[in-house]
Amino acid sequence: MSTKFKTVITTAGAAKLAAATAPGGRKVNITTMAVGDGGGKLPVPDAGQTGLIHEVWRHALNKISQDKRNSNYIIAELVIPPEVGGFWMRELGLYDDAGTLIAVANMAESYKPALAEGSGRSQTCRMVIIVSSVASVELTIDTTTVMATQDYVDDKIAEHEQSRRHPDASLTAKGFTQLSSATNSTSETLAATPKAVKAAYDLANGKYTAQDATIARKGLVQLSSATNSTSETLAATPKAVKAAYDLANGKYTAQDATTTRKGLVQLSSATNSDSETLAATPKAVKAAYDLANGKYTAQDATTARKGLVQLSSAINSDSETLAATPKAVKSAYDNAEKRLQKDQNGADIPGKDTFTKNIGACRAYSGALSTEAGNWTTAQFIDWLESQGAFNHPYWMCKCSWSYGNNKIITDTDCGTIHLAGCVIEVMGVKAAMTIRVTTPSTSSGGGTTSAQFTYINHGADYAPGWRRDYNTKNKQPAFALGKTGNTVAK
Structure with a gap:
């Protein structure tokens, strides 16, 4: 299929x-x-x-x-x-x-x-x-x-050949037009031939009798747009007239001068006038100058009398005849602004922590510092001390707040439990070679050893770092440590 x-x-x-x-x-x-x-x-x-x-x-x-x-x-x-x-x-x-x-x-x-x-x-x-x-x-x-x-294309050509859509030309549109050699026609639909144009030209050329115009007779004249010409045989164009008009129109139309605008002013030689609309002549100015020059008796200023003084911007001068400029005063003010004030007793010291370190003084960090609840290892305790800036000073100390619920318990001393509530912490040295001393309070309800002094020394892993506990009248040495019988630990 x-x-x-x-x-x-x-x-x-x-x-x-x-x-x-x-x-x-x-x-x-x-x-x-x-x-x-x-x-x-x-x-x-x-x-x-x-x-x-x-x-x-x-x-x-x-x-x-x-x-x-x-x-x-x-x-x-x-x-x-x-x-x-x-x-x-x-x-x-x-x-x-x-x-x-x-x-x-x-x-x-x-x-x-x-x-x-x-x-x-x-x-x-x-x-x-x-x-x-x-x-x-x-x-x-x-x-x-x-x-x-x-x-x-073939279809369009065939269509065009059969079409009569060829509009005549008019004054407003292009199109086909018929030629005419007539010289007396008023038609607006015909086009003149060269023959008709030549006939009109020859007629006009044969009738020409014009003469050039002068200032004494009418005639032909050439136009000019120049604005600086002195010719008496040329005629100015509207362009030249407009240029001259615009120039004249833009010229200054005088007003009387005031204290707020420029203008015309009348001169005056008076020396006792308070007018604000007159201008002084050189004569008046000279009279005023001579009067002032004859009365001048100024002397240099001293610490004992008024007078003329020279300015100075120096900030290290001990002169008693010069006057300080605002620049010198500002320099002195700025310098004084940076100084500490005696009546502040150190309260205006910026960066007190760095200041204490620089002068080698003890840094009393706080009298009621909370370390928050929970247990600490010795390593965590040391990290916390570092975060408080304890190793930035030769000697640093603080006292913990008297709150069992807001302070840590150090559990790995091997010589007793330290509850930091109410403790005094002292730090000497840097982190690489440190001595830490913790003095516990006389009472504790948080399970810490009371009335004791714990010391942690760490000069590096090769130097046996560790804690020790010092005994005292409140925290007595165990009996066995003295070779005696009795209580194992004196409470």
Whole structure:
């Protein structure tokens, strides 16, 4: 059986075409045609398709029109230019401006070569769809994308040859015009021939009797736009007149001077006037100068009398005849501003911690410091001391707050438990070579050893770091340590 080629309107396309025929319906605007290779075999168009089986190229339509013989046939044309190719063509699809596949068709297999394959040719693809009403389809396209095919050009030439649409020229539009050699015509639709122009020129040339104008008679005159000419034979153009007018218009129109604006002023030689509208003459100025010069009796100032003084910006001078400038005063003020005030007793020292370290004094860090609840190892205790800056001073001390719930318990001394509530902590040396002393209070409800003094010495891992506990009248030495019997530990 021979192969059948056909075009099918898709289900989506039929719905849009039907909607377009309804009152107020929007026309279907078919804008694009796509070409496909059918996936390698000739496809059978299906109304349920929403796209080609395997699209290889698409472009805007070159032309869409109503068939001249069949009024319900619409012909869509696509031109594939020579530079596009390298694919087989077995299927075609028409899309509207919303991207909906309106119609799909199969076609005889055709290979579109690319220029690189040694063949360059354009190829025209046409699809014909049958609609119930051509009015449902928009038959206009974007003319900026159109390529003129040979058939299109031939049709337009034939159409133009049969057309009589050649408008006559008018005063407002270009067009065809008839020539005339008449020299007495008032027509505004005819064009003069060179013969008519020559006749008019010769007539005018033969009647010329004009003379040049002078200041004593009328005549021909040459125009000039110069604004600095003294000629009496040229006539000024409106441009020259405007330039002169603008210059004159911009000139100063005098007003009387005041204390707030420039202007005209009257001179005065008076020496006793308080006017603010008159200007003093040199005579008045000289009189005032001579009067002032004759009365001048100023002397240099001293610490004992008023007088003239010279300024000085020096800040290390011990002169009693110079006066300090604001610059010198500011330098002295800025210097004094940085000094400590005696009546502050050190309260205005910035960086007290660094100051204490620099002078080698003991740093009394706090009299009621909380270390928070929980247990500590010795290593954690040392890390906390470092965070408080204890190793930044030759000698550092603090007293912990008297709160069992807000202070740590050191449990790994091997010589007793230290509850830091109410303890005095002393630190000497740096972290690499330290001595720490903890003095416990006389009572404890937190399980700590009371009335004791614990000392931790650490000069490095090779020097047996560790804790020891000193015994005293309140915290007596165990009996066995003295070679005696009795209590193991004196409480």
